[in-house]
Amino acid sequence: MSRSPLHLSNFLSSLSTKLQRTSKPTYQLLPSVHALAFKGIQELGKLSGKSNARKAAVNICIFHVPPTPPSPYVPYSNIFILLTLRSTNLSSHSGQVSFPGGHFDPGDMSVFKSESFVNCAIRETFEECGDGSGFVDWKDVEIIGTCDAVPSVTGMDVFPVITYGGCIEVEGVSGKTLERIVNEEVGGKFNRTRERQEVDSIFLTSVDTLVKTKGTRELRRGGVKLPFSSPTFKAECCDVEIWGLTAIILEGLLRKCFGFKL
DSSP: OOOOOEEHHHHHHHHHHHHTSSSSOOOOOSOGGGHHHHHHHHHHHHHTTOOOOOEEEEEEEEEEOOOSSOOSEEOGGGEEEEEEEEOTTSSSSTTOEEOSEEEOOTTGGGSOSHHHHHHHHHHHHHHHHTTGGGSOOGGGSEEEEEOOOEEOTTSOEEEEEEEEEEEOOOOOOTTOOHHHHHIIIIIHHHHHSSOTTTEEEEEEEEHHHHHHTOEEEEEEETTEEEEEEEEEEEETTEEEEEOHHHHHHHHHIIIIITOOOO
């Protein structure tokens, strides 16, 4: 699916305006076509007895590699999303791909407004991804805005926070794709300081790769097929399929924010 390059600064400015029109996160990241699926997810949480009032936030952090020759228009192969591979030692969602993020703590919840979602997402990103070894300072990332909650299978509300991490300067290496170069040079910096008990690895995948690898996956619980499916994606540098809540949020991001018709 080929599309013209994106004018990145205009895109981020426009998206920020949409997300910050009100003091509460009211921007629905996900398209209406997912309404049945989300209702099913919520009902599944209730039926399983796992519905809960806990809330979480995830950081959808966008980076870009400047095009050659220099231009304000950036191809989608140069726009990257930060993702993590959860540790196989965790009790839940082990070995799955996710955004950096986690549950609110009492400090985050002291004032229930968009800033608390941001605080949670940034704190958890620092804990999981480390300090970036000088590549990025999480305290200084540009906050684009927060989105409506997406329900998890347990009934927990997860609030996506969209941020812009900045520009990635890399040098081309013959025989390697841009995505592999980015992950060798930048992903390695994150991986040196990550929280190893929670995260096995940290990687970036391009919007172009996500769009090209989009698929669907049948969902089952207790051997019973559920009345909704999950989108799926693949990353060039990670051999694990992206599915579930992370994939649902990614599909919403690609549809609603980047304008792709998947």
